[in-house]
Amino acid sequence: MEILRFILLNTDPGLTTVFCLMIGVLLVLAVTGAVKQSDDATAMDVAFLYARRCIMILLCAAGPLLIIGLYAYAYAVYGFDGERATSFMKLWYGEFRKSIADLWWCFLVVLSAPMFLRMIMLRWVRPKISGWLRKFRVQASGDALSDIRIDMDNLKAKDFNPLDYYLKGQMFLGLDDKGEAIYMADELFRKNHAKVIGPSQTGKGVMLGVLLDQAIMKGWGAWFVDQKPDDFIYDIMRESCERHGRPAPLVLDLNGVGPGSYGPFIGGTRRERRERVVKTFGMADNGTNADFFKREERKVLDYLMPLWDGTLGQLAKLLKGKHPEINEQMANWVREKNGSIESNVSEFMQLDTLRATVEESFDVAAALNSGAVVYVRSNINDTIVRKACIALLDEVVQIVLKKRLEHPTYLSLDEVRFIVSQNLADALATILSKNVFASIAYQALTDLLNLPDKTLNAESIKGGIDINTQITLTYRANDYETALWLANMTGIAQKTVTKMEKVEVNKGGAEVWGDERSVGQVEETTVTTNQLLALPARVSALIRPNHLAVIIYTCWITVKEAKGLPPRNPVQPPALPAKPPAATTPAPTTASTSTEEDPFDSNAANSDDPFASLNENPGDDPFAALASATDDPFSSIDSDEINGPSEDPFAGTTGDDEARFIPEPDAPKKPAGKAKLSADQLAAIEAAGLAITSPGSPKPKPAAKADLSSLDDIEGI
Template sequence: MNAEEILRYTLENIDPYILLIITGLLSISAFITFSGTVEKKDKSAFDYTVIHLKKVSFVLAILIIVVGVAIIFTIASRTLGLKTAMEYMGLLWGKVKSFISDWTMWPGLISIMVLPSLIKLLHHRMIKPRFSSWVRKWRVKQMNDSISDIRTEITKLEPKDFDPRKYFKDGFMFMGLDENNSPIYIDDENFKKNHSKVLGPSQTGKGVMQGVLIAQAIKKGWGAWFNDLKPDDFIYSIMVQSCKEYGREPPIVVDLTGFHESIKYAPFENGTDAERIARVTKALRISDSGGTADYYMANNRKILYKIFPLWDGTLKQLSKLLEGKHPAIDDNLRLMIQEKAENLSTRVMEWCQQPALHPQKGQGFNVKNALMNNRVVYVLGSMSDPFVRAANIALIDEIVQVAKREELPGHTFIDADECRFIATDLLADSLATLLSKKVSMAIAYQARNDMKNLTDKTLNAESIQNGIETNTQLMICHRAEDDDTAEWVCEKTGTIAKTLTKLESVETNEWGAEEWEGKRMVGQVEDYLITLNQVKALPPRICVIARPGVLAKICYTCFIPLNEKVKLKALSVESINDELNVVKKPKKQDTTPSVKNSNDEKASDTTPSPSHTEEEVDDLLSMITSNSKKSEKKDKPKDKAKPSVSTIKEATPVIHESPDMVDEKKVVAPNNTDKGIDLSILEIEPTKGTESVQNEKNKTFSLDDL
């Protein structure tokens, strides 16, 4: 570019481009000079140089502008001559004045003048602090430990979907997958030597883990019991499907609620006398509780012990015994029952209203047979019905009693869900013993404090809690909702030493933004292996597994796929009422005397039964009435009123048959044949629930008066 082109370019572009450039140069240099600087205690030579340049930058900018104008004038004077050069410079000055006087250009000038300050503000308040944070994040650290943060823990874990059956392995119990998708196993011998506690609120995956354990117990050929109080939506289907897949007999269903088709359970029929007494006294709540009612409880137990040798273990006969309906009950015992057994009789009557507790003698669910044959058993209970809970406790107690008394042929795994409703001192005290008796249990409940809030307030909850926690070494915990449970679970996982940043410093710049200085202080602290935030943030189907001798782990579980959902067949309300005989239609009493033939009597002798129909009672009454009328004609005046059949029926006590009394006593009917009548067919119902009727001056009417 020659001199003429330079002059022409300058003249054409001075308005507005060159002037804008000059304005920007002046504003930047002025900003640098007058913005000031942050003084440092220790300055290097480079720092002094920068400070000096900042102070002279505005002067340098003015000198550059002056030098530029001089250069243009020199070029113009040499090319165009001095006179023409002065005219040229006048043209340039005219364009400058025109630019300054044009108000439309002022916004641009102001923007250029403010731009340096905006750039510095953006740099110091946004760019530099973020760059400092980025450098801090990606710097090479001497350690990677950090403090747990619930904001990161709650998004860190996600449930995994898989088929647990693919990981089932002979000789090992599959628990789930770890964070690296590796299976977590416990060998069978260690699993059988430890009880388990499974904790977690509803809908956190507790039932998923229980289903996986039950399915494997069935596959291994163990006895597998599940005690369901909710009930669970899938566990019974898993048991049915697993039995089919692994060639086991279908599960035995014991529905203690009585609302479904199942085998009935007689809670007091089987076992030794001591075991039966222990179960019945607990179920009827007649044990000492340390209160003022212990005196009455002792009387109830005394009556129970007196009638116990006559009792066959069924609730129906116990109810009749407490009404004095047995020939072996003398007048004194009958009077004692009338005066002191009202509370006991009422509780037995309440128990008699449970439809699932009335099997025929010897035909109910046999706990011993199920344990000795390694059967799969599904027990359905209830959290709300106190009598069903009591029957469930009796069943658990009988399992414990049989396991401690008998030598089981194989291992049995028992899963007790919602255990706080059925936990007892016998269960807690027997956990350690059961492991040596080939029985391992999984005790499931929602939170640690559940064991302090037992439904039976007469129990020592703290002792039961300590017994269960001490003897359940394998802990499986899902998300904890309360601090006490979460802290307790973390303590079970143990502690580790972490190297953490204890102090990091930041600097606030002149624009009010903080910048990391790059200095920090580190130190070691003790923290839980599984932190409190992790336990509280566990998603469904993810749990913590802690066991002796092995570091605790985060475990992922998943459902066992079901081919079909199997439901228990429900009974109708009518069938339940028929079972209990809740509504009985009164039958008309037949006053016509009738005599049973000898064939009927022989049939009755050879076929004793614990209960008899009302027709048999009416036949017997008719026979007694006929004989009584003949004797009254000889011994009593004609004008004296004759007793009616109904009067005799009301005054006749119940003579109830006991298995021990069959064929031992005969009643000879007067003025009839010499053949005796077997007492096993006698069951004379009293009216209005009375055990005996007193004649005239409180004389008790007995069988001898007949």
């Protein structure tokens, strides 16, 4: 009786809800294909099939069996009284009907839920499960081709302190993707040149700073030729020298802004100097009609070489025929045939840095032989500065090839396309044996094919550089051609990748991965073009001998104090020699209003006076020494027509007395053309000769003041 009461009280809504749930489950099993019968079904598939059938049968029979069972139970409880059992069933039916009337929306949920659940399973759940199972599938090959979307996400720059990874006997290059340091043995690094490739602001300067810092730490010679210039390289070199107890870097600023002076044609033998002049001034044959005139220019140069000390100031004078050993006929020939030499000298003379004397000029040989740290600043926009830089590098090569250096020397050239030459490209094949190893930096493949000097064979130079630079550090490539060229340098790998994989479309319109996959062999470079195009700043690909190419991460050297390049010391004009005090008795020589020294004054404090020896031999001809003298005693009186400070190489001075070459503001100008001796001048000369040859004779009266500035052009003096 209690059970009947419990059923009657819980029919609304409990029993009705259970009934609706049973109908819903039945509908789900009826409209879904959870288990399909197949000839190759597994035991699990068959078990699921029979279980589904049993559940459907039970659910279909559960409703009628529940009603029949409830009536039978009530009939038994009421003492087999059919009338009372029927009354209970009517009462229960009324409660059930009332419950259904209140829960009519439950049937809508039951009818729509199966289709909704099935759509969710087919369109979202099943594809997710399929993808998850595919991801964790045990595959025969795990290779995959490069995908730039994945490479972009994986390649991120790393920050670290390179100094923490330095090792003795090893050159630190960077970190790999696992954070492990990448090294090259010093011996191997010194046996190979390197090229560093990448656009501006991608990390080339960062890498060069790390290499220079280690070269200084190891006690090597370290040269950096800066073209742009770099904002931090000099400070890195300066602080590295301070940190490791080495002398401060030698600075040569070819622009004339910073310290240093350099005579491009002073150092080396006569043949080496001639070679640099020919290449710097563009006097070499190039297979055109201009070769005829260039041969004439070289003849002039060969004629002047024995008389030339290498300074630009003296060469300018030689081109005008101002030398005792150049007669009038040869002077005219030199002026007529010098061609572009004079214009080149004039252009070079515009730079204070290049007007160096022998004593002032940067000593390339001494810097190389001492293993010094050297910073050279050039300029990519100034043609003359670039030419001077090329001449400097040619001199470096000439010195290195003559004798092996005692100190290992690292030569770093930035933006090499602006200073590359055939000499430099050829030298890369030979200077390694001379204990010099270099790194050259440029931006792209086309840089070496578009050289400023169009007379050079760009293809030959590029081929020579590529062959002789076995170490390559390449940062992001901005064009596909460069990326493809660099990727091919990393080598080809055979990868087993998926050629085809089956995908099925289920009844919900979603794709699920099938059970079939075909694989095949595909060639791909070790470092792909996608990776080279996706490299962020300070991340590069390293290519080195006998190792697989690898992606490395680089970071900068921290500069404690950015002082920058020191300023050029202002050149103070030399003080003019003081005028001698007025004597009570006039000297038997011609007086002059100029502050320059009198070459005829036997009492002048000049150790190079060509007439000093005549005081001891009064009987000698006072002008006999002019026949063999290599210095023109009158050149000191000549005004310099070249702008800027320069000293007269024929005046017989030591180079310190430049005041004699600075004319007085009131000095008379040199007359044009060939001048004859005036009566006053002849009288002054006769008086001077008389005083020298006849010391015992009475002193003549002082001669009138005369202008001797025109004596420079008198033939034979």
